[in-house]
Amino acid sequence: MAAELAARGHRFFTDDTLIFPATSSEENLLCYPGQRRLRLWRDALDRMGLPVGEAVRENRNTNKHYADAENRAPVSMAPLATLVILRKAEEKQAAPNSWRTLSGPEAVLAVAEHLSKPEFAEELLGKERLLSALKRLLEKVTVCEFTTRRSENDHDAAIEFVLDHVQDHQSEQILEED
Secondary structure (H helix, E strand, O other): OHHHHHHOOOOEOOOOOEEOOOOOOOOOEEEEEOOOOEEEEHHHHHHHOOOHHHOEEOOOOOOEEEEOOOOEOOOOOEEEOEEEEEEEOOOOOOOOEEEEEEOHHHHHHHHHHOOOOHHHHHHHHOHHHHHHHHHHHHHHOEEEEEEEOOOHHHHHHHHHHHHHHHHHHHHHHHHHHO
8 A cells, every 4th residue: 555655646654664752852743664665565566566576575484575665755754643553344344445533542452552562662661651652642643543455456446545534634734724
């Protein structure tokens, strides 16, 4: 999905991993890219028309490859306004795509579920600082959930669905600033 959005002119910042500092006095929550290259499965390389020979295989046990994004953002950090969690839809789900804003305990659980190596963060920071960092994240960032079937047949519809929601969100931010 990140590769497709970059190919359509949207800035690519990171794929799969986003890093934010546990402590910061900034008004906006600044984040850092965890991966400055795309991580793509072989079928995504094919769909994007990227030659396999130019992509670096992640490891021998997977068919995932690293590839350069067309429209990579030239920055090393950026403010984070919205965190979108991608979920795979159940086949029986009526609509192929859904989007919803999470809040309260549901947002806490969704973000906590996607922490990478929380046991290391807790060991390094301590439980209190980890919970404080999570609280700060949730105070400054809108958490959304995008659920999609991720099938080849629904791929273009999923991209359009995301773009509609991103444009709606950008419009809301412009109205709030006026």
